[in-house]
Amino acid sequence: MLTLAEALDAVLDHCGALPPRRVVLREALGCLLAEDVATDLDLPPFDKALMDGFAVRAADFDPSQPTWFKIVETITAGMVSTRTIESGEAASIMTGAPLPPGADSVVQIERANYESMGVTLTDPDFKLGRHVLTRGREMRAGEIVARRHERLNPARLGLLASVGLTFVSVQSRPRVVIVPTGDELVEPDQVPGPGQIRNSNATLLDALALKAGAFSRTTMIAPDEPEGLAARLRDGLHEDVLLITGGVSAGKLDLVPATLERLGVLKVFHKIKVKPGKPLWFGVGPARSLGQPGTLVFGLPGNPVSAAVGFALLVAPALEVLAGGCKRATPLTTFPLAIPYAHRGDRPTYQPSKLVHGRIEPLPWAGSSDLRTLASADGLASFAEGDRDYSVGELVPFLDLS
C-alpha cells in the first residue's frame, strides 16, 4: 500500500499542463497566462495632462510670482489641439487630454484666476513637466508587459485590454466529469427507500472541482452492474479528469477497478495509507483524439468524507498541474491544538477540525460518512500514523477546506 507521498508522486508523474486555449479576457480570470504579451503602442500614447488646468510653456512661467497667460483654446480628453502654444499663451486642458504642441507643463485649475481675456496662474511648486505624463512613461511600444505563467488577476486583465487584447492564450482549465456509482444511491430529490441513501457525492465533488477552478459536470448514478457501469465510465474517458465515487472497496459489487481496466484504463495504484480514504484507485485512460493524453481516473471511496479527503490530497494537486501550475502537495499550515487528541491506528489520519482563534479543535465524528461534521469543520487536522496522545499546544498540520 502506497504512502500518501508516494501516491501523490505517482499521480503527478502522469500530469502535465493541458494545451493552451484562446479565450475572451473575462474567461481568463484566475488562469495562468500562456504567452508573453507585448504592447503595440507607447502608453500613454501622447504627453497627457494629469490635472484639469492650463497647458503652458515652462519657459514662460515664473514660480515666484503670478503670471498672466492668454487663453487660446480648450482641449478636452479625446480631442487633439489645432494649434501650437506660443510664448505667453495657455490652453485650457482637461485631465487625460493630450498636450498641445509647444506646451510642456500644466498648472492646475485650483491655482488659476480668470482675468481680462486670460488667466493668472500661481504655483510655487511649479517645474518643467508639472502634471504631465510624458509619452511612453508607462510602457514603450514592443515592450513585454505580461509574461507567460503569470496568474491573471483583475489588474492584469485590465492591462491586457489597455494594450489591445480582447482574447488571450491561457493555460486551459481542466474539464472534470463526476460519476457516482452504487445501487444504494438515489438522487437528492428522492426519498430513500429501505437500505438506500442519497447521492451527496456528486454535489460535493462538483463544488470542490468548481472551487478548484475546473469546468465540472456530473452524470446520473451508475449502477452496480458491469454493462451499465461501463457505458457511464466510457463517456467519462472523453474528459481530462474522471472522478468516480464508490465501488472501489473489496466488496462483491466493487466493480469499478475491473471495469476501468476493461476500458483500457491503466491502473497506477489502488489503496493508499490514509484515513479516511484508503480504497482510493488511480489510473490513466487510453490516449484521446487529437493527441490529448489519457484521462486521469480517480476511483474515490463512496463515503463522502473519504471522497473529499481524496480530492483534497490527490485530485486538487493534479488539477493544479493540468491548469499549468506547479507540482506540489495541497498546502498545509501548522497550528497548535486547542484540546488534547488521542490518535490510534496505523494510518496517517485527516480529522475534521475547527480552527478557533488559530488553534485546532478536532471534532468528534461518526466516521467517513459523516458529512455533517465535515460541513461544520474548517478543514482537516493531520496526525501521523501510530498510537500517540497529543497535548494541548502541540503543533499539528492543518488543511484548510473553508
Next chain:
Amino acid sequence: MLTLAEALDAVLDHCGALPPRRVVLREALGCLLAEDVATDLDLPPFDKALMDGFAVRAADFDPSQPTWFKIVETITAGMVSTRTIESGEAASIMTGAPLPPGADSVVQIERANYESMGVTLTDPDFKLGRHVLTRGREMRAGEIVARRHERLNPARLGLLASVGLTFVSVQSRPRVVIVPTGDELVEPDQVPGPGQIRNSNATLLDALALKAGAFSRTTMIAPDEPEGLAARLRDGLHEDVLLITGGVSAGKLDLVPATLERLGVLKVFHKIKVKPGKPLWFGVGPARSLGQPGTLVFGLPGNPVSAAVGFALLVAPALEVLAGGCKRATPLTTFPLAIPYAHRGDRPTYQPSKLVHGRIEPLPWAGSSDLRTLASADGLASFAEGDRDYSVGELVPFLDLS
C-alpha cells in the same frame, strides 16, 4: 471632503441584504444560506455496516477465540435483508449495506476464514456494535443541520443534498453593471487615434466584480454628451449596483454627476480624502419596481488605478453587504516595510506594492493611470496623510489584491 471612514459609513448606511433567491445547489456555492435547513430523515437511515465482512449477533461471539458461523445470506449496499439472523448465523455484508434484523455487529472480512459451509471469525478487539453505524447517529429527522448565514462551501452543499435539497434559498449575489464614459476612449480591439486611449476600465472592473462574487456586465462606452450619457446610465439603474468610470472630475465634460441627478439619483457624497481616487461620486437611484431599493451608484474616476482603489475601498464592502454579509471595511493586514518610503501629501495614500517574504516593497509608479505597475503589484500599502519618512521595518497596513 469626506475621509475614507466617513465615506464608507455613508455607503454602508445605504446598503442592505438583497432579498433571498432560490437557486440550484451548484449555483449556491460561496453564497450565504438564507434559511435554516432540517433533515427529513435519520442519517444513516438504518444501522449500517462500515466494513465489508460478516454481520453477527454480539452475544454469539467470543473475542478470546475463533468462532464458527453459518453463512445464511449476502447483503450488498442498496439491498434489504430477507431474514432475521438467528444465534450462530452470520450474513456476508458489504460496506454501506443495512444490517439484517437480529445482527448488531460486523467482523471485517480480513478476519474471516471460510470453512465447511460457514466462516470462522477472529477479532480480539470485538465489542457490541463493532463496525456498525447505528441509525440516526449522524442526525435525527427534524434536526437543523445547516443554519441561516452559513457560507455554503462544498461540504455544506453535499450535506444539503444528503438531506434532500436540490434547490436552496440563499442571499442573492448582487448584479453589477459597468458603464465606461469618455470621448477619448476606444474599445480594446481598436487602435487609438490621436488623443485616444483604450478602455481598460470595463475589463478591470468586470473582473473585480466577478472576483467579489457578483454577477457583472459591461456596456458600450458612453459619450461625453448629455443625452447619450443619460440613455446609458438610465439602463444601469435597473441593476443593484451601477459603476461608472470617468466624468466625475471638475472638467468641462465631467457630466456624470449632473446627469445622474437629472435621472433622480440622490447624491450622497462627491470626493473623498484618498490618493488615488479623490473624485469618487456616490449616490442612490430611485426605488425600482417590485419594491427593490434604489441602485447604488458609484462614479469612479477614469484612471484605472483610481477606479481599482475606489472599488476595493468602497464598492467591495458594499457588495459584501448586498450579498448578506457584515458591514465592514475591506480587511487590511499589517506587514513591515522592506525599503524606506517617503510619503508626501495631505491625503492617505494607497500605493501599489509587492509583498516579498512578508515585507512590503512600495513600487515606483507613474500615477493613477499606471495599470502596468498595479498589475505587477500584490496589493496596496496604506500610508496616512501628512509628510513623513518611513523606515525599513515599520509596520504598514496592506490591502491584498492578488
